[in-house]
Amino acid sequence: MESPLLQYLFRLGDDSLILGHRLSEWCSRAPMLEEDLALANMALDHIGRAKMLLEYAASFEAMGHSADDLAFGRDERHYYNLLITEVPNGDFAVTMVRMFIFSAFDVLRLEELSTSHDEMLAGIAQKGVKESRYHRRHAADWIWRLGKGTDESRRRVQRALHTIWPFTDEMFDMDDTERVLIEEGIGCDLHTLREIWKKDVSEVISNAGLTLPEDGYMHRGGRNGVHTEALGHIISEMNYGYELMLS
Amino acid sequence: MDNQLNIWEVFTQSKPGQPYRHAGSVHASDRQMALQNARDSYTRRGETSGLWVVRAEDIAATTIEDNPSFFDPNDDKIYRLPSFYTMPEGAKNI
């Protein structure tokens, strides 16, 4: 069994690894050149953060694995990202709604982790929070534009909210792993963040003239390695080049 | 006709205290998008402490037809330069 900190680093690292992967899929596919640059920058932030977190994990993981081994050498049941990060990109509206909703959460989580008693983790969070504040702002602006744009964009962004909303509950789940780390002053207490997040999200959505979906069935399981069908496709693609260089 | 949004000229400052210099242009529909697009297009390697964006159509510029009457009249007013003046021998800090 992995130590709580190692498990925690996998969770944080996999959130960024998988979201970074999804963002990188936009490469050469954005609505404008300028937005292609923006999506690549957000992808680079997350893949870079995954690299730091997994390098840290590798530094005390008992098996002597490298960050790449950890990033690309696991099977489906041993990735621990939130399911929201693996939802397929869909159209630009789905991508921006996911980016906003996740980044609004990530900013709060990273602000907390910036004062973690684990100095390494705190350092990574201090760097990450600047990135995620920018991501949140960029995506929130787009939600406003899509909400205030044309009938089609309003329809698409409202539909995207319904696509993403069932993945939001899981972001605030905590188990014994996280409780142990909260007691040690290392991990982040997500319960206290939920109301702040909800307020932020509600404001942006309603300013854009959109409606917050009602809570219905909520997907969960990523933290235990139980994923949507999308993850298997991501890792069979993502791990190909790594396996090639081993052969 | 499809649209690629409006053209905005981008000015970057490399360090605090330095003047803003023209870097190029981006397309955007509003000021926030223009600033963010300028950030992603022209500051990818850091080296930036400030950004300005302005709609390209709001810039007025001289043409070569303007140049003779705009700039030549100042060429002979050399009394605006400190080197024009003769200072007494031995005077300091002036």
Add this chain to the structure above:
Amino acid sequence: MAVLTEAQTEFFEAKIARDEKIEPRDPMPDGYRAHLIRQISQHAHSEVIGMQPEGNWVTRASSLRAKLILLAKIQDECGHGLYLYSAAETLGISRDEMLAQLHAGKAKYSSIFNYPTLTWADIGAIGWLVDGAAIVNQVSLQRTSYGPYSRAMVRICKEESFHQRQGYEIMAQMMAGTRKQRAMAQDAMNRWWAPALMMFGPPDNDSPRSHDAFNWKIKRESNDTLRQRFIDKTVQQAEVIGLTIPDPDLKFNEATKHYEIGPLNWKEFYDVIKGNGPCNRQRMEHHMQVHEDGAWVREAAQKAALNGQKPA
């Protein structure tokens, strides 16, 4: 376009003669403007279409480091396309119009991007050979006579300095790897070498329109001069990591101190330009699809801007 007055012509020619940059509001002959629009937009389209063959491998890169580097490199290419479209726009053509010309098949892009990236080693070969060839050309173009184009080239050359190293590093790593990896690297070399050499364009004695381009100082060095510069430095780099140049006629001329190559297949070059390459249709369809898919987003942004500013 108005015909230039005698004074305007004199102004333009004197600036060119003094090696001064021509600026957007300066008078310039129609032919100069048209030549630049054609060349700069083709250059911009090449950067943007060039994102596709490399983008094909972003999600499959061999390590976290390789993924970051590759994505940053392709992102640069996107940015360079943007700088170049911006430079062309100063000549009075819009980005919309340039994209419409591309989609209508009236504007070209570099033929090299009509070849497929089949293996991870192709990412090495593209960075090393394709970017390597592009850089030789772009360094020369920093001295081009049109100010905005020249300034875009200066920025691009500065940013691209890591691109070729990224590719060469992948090739070196594979050549130091297993037998399978070495074979993969050599195979990529075999497929990309000749197309990379043809990126410089047809031989000097067969190059249309170059006369004006030299007189106007848009083009500063000939296709063959640039191609030779690239060959001379690349052969040595191949030797260092143990790659064989796929040209049985390649030899070093002791008298000229230059490498000499065997004949290139210019028929294939012209065929691919005409649209008969392995990926021509795929590249254009991808670009047009993305353009269509993004139309509703651009339209929404424009409409939203009319509704005022987003609250801070």
